[in-house]
Amino acid sequence: MKAVLYDAPRSFAVQDVPLPRPGPDEILVKVLQSGICGTDLHIHEGQFFAEFPLIPGHEVVGTVEAMGAEVVGFSGGEAVAVNPNINCGHCEYCRSGRTLLCPNLKGMGTNWPGSFAEYLTVPYQFGYSVEGIDPDVAVFAEPASCAMHSLESLDLRPGVTALIFGSGPTGLLLAQLLVHGGAAHVTVAAPTQFKLDRAKALGVDQTVLLDRQDPQGTARRLREISDGGFDVVVEATGSPEVGEMCVPLTRNGGTVLIFGVTRPSDRVSFSPYEVFRREITIRGSFAEINSFAAAIRALRSGRIRTTGLITHRFALDEYAQALKTLQTDRSAHKIIVTV
Ligand SMILES: [Zn+2]
Numbered sequence: 438m439k440a441v442l443y444d445a446p447r448s449f450a451v452q453d454v455p456l457p458r459p460g461p462d463e464i465l466v467k468v469l470q471s472g473i474c475g476t477d478l479h480i481h482e483g484q485f486f487a488e489f490p491l492i493p494g495h496e497v498v499g500t501v502e503a504m505g506a507e508v509v510g511f512s513g514g515e516a517v518a519v520n521p522n523i524n525c526g527h528c529e530y531c532r533s534g535r536t537l538l539c540p541n542l543k544g545m546g547t548n549w550p551g552s553f554a555e556y557l558t559v560p561y562q563f564g565y566s567v568e569g570i571d572p573d574v575a576v577f578a579e580p581a582s583c584a585m586h587s588l589e590s591l592d593l594r595p596g597v598t599a600l601i602f603g604s605g606p607t608g609l610l611l612a613q614l615l616v617h618g619g620a621a622h623v624t625v626a627a628p629t630q631f632k633l634d635r636a637k638a639l640g641v642d643q644t645v646l647l648d649r650q651d652p653q654g655t656a657r658r659l660r661e662i663s664d665g666g667f668d669v670v671v672e673a674t675g676s677p678e679v680g681e682m683c684v685p686l687t688r689n690g691g692t693v694l695i696f697g698v699t700r701p702s703d704r705v706s707f708s709p710y711e712v713f714r715r716e717i718t719i720r721g722s723f724a725e726i727n728s729f730a731a732a733i734r735a736l737r738s739g740r741i742r743t744t745g746l747i748t749h750r751f752a753l754d755e756y757a758q759a760l761k762t763l764q765t766d767r768s769a770h771k772i773i774v775t776v
């Protein structure tokens with residue numbers, strides 16, 4: 438079969454690799470399409486616990502092509518999305534139910550063969566039926582599940598105000614979940630106008646254009662409109678410069694949620710006195726293990742929408758072009774790689 442295969446960071450080719458055979462508890466998924474996301478750029482650089490050689494890709498929708506003898510609950514040809522995060526099941530974290538903290542975590546497309554390929558095998562417990570959902574919606578199951586996990590970890594008090602820095606597809610999925618999850622008012626701040634227009638169309642209350650040349654000016658503007666700060670401030674850009682703006686814009690007793698992927702070496706400063714005096718919580722939301730079914734339900738019902746998010750499509754052979762578009766094309770929002 439054809440697959441994008443990295444032998445080392447920044448070094449890949451679309452080439453023929455052996456067709457994987459499903460083990461007794463595995464399904465063989467025929468890939469229809471996969472989303473490409475910012476994490477794939479970090480993986481390209483060898484970051485984000487990537488292990489090589491590697492087939493990347495972790496946002497997939499496809500159909501069940503074959504299955505092992507022990508697989509239950511699936512039928513041939515069924516449309517599926519795949520939860521890419523596989524915990525070990527036997528470490529202290531797994532055994533105490535905190536599966537996402539598993540130090541042996543395997544991530545499809547990170548340190549386990551991913552979906553920029555014609556086929557992939559996964560243990561059937563990680564497959565989820567998306568029968569009846571438009572594949573252009575179902576392909577958002579993984580980013581929607583990360584957003585769902587964020588909503589769960591925020592434990593939102595009804596009536597709060599929220600600010601999200603960043604208007605990438607996953608950020609806008611989270612923005613919608615905050616809108617429907619009890620926030621009284623949701624603001625999205627980002628540097629790209631068409632993405633803010635999309636945020637508005639998807640139901641956020643207010644958008645603010647982030648001026649890259651004058652972040653302090655944007656911070657002042659946000660402070661003015663927020664009446665003393667936001668109860669929840671989500672960093673969903675992965676930019677340390679934006680990270681610096683979060684604590685000062687958080688209202689007393691509020692929460693800063695780190696959701697964007699930075700480089701491991703990035704640093705953000707904050708005033709410990711301010712965090713202490715104003716009782717601010719700083720927390721992270723990384724990926725998810727247990728939020729996939731809820732995310733698919735929200736996509737299926739239309740509670741979270743993806744209308745207009747897909748802007749570009751590439752064939753598997755054009756993976757280099759897809760990556761380049763993600764890196765450099767300001768008109769790109771969600772990019773899909775079709776098999
Ligand atoms: Zn992703």
Ligand SMILES: [Zn+2]
Pocket residue numbers: 524525526527528529530531532539540541542
């Ligand atoms: Zn574990």
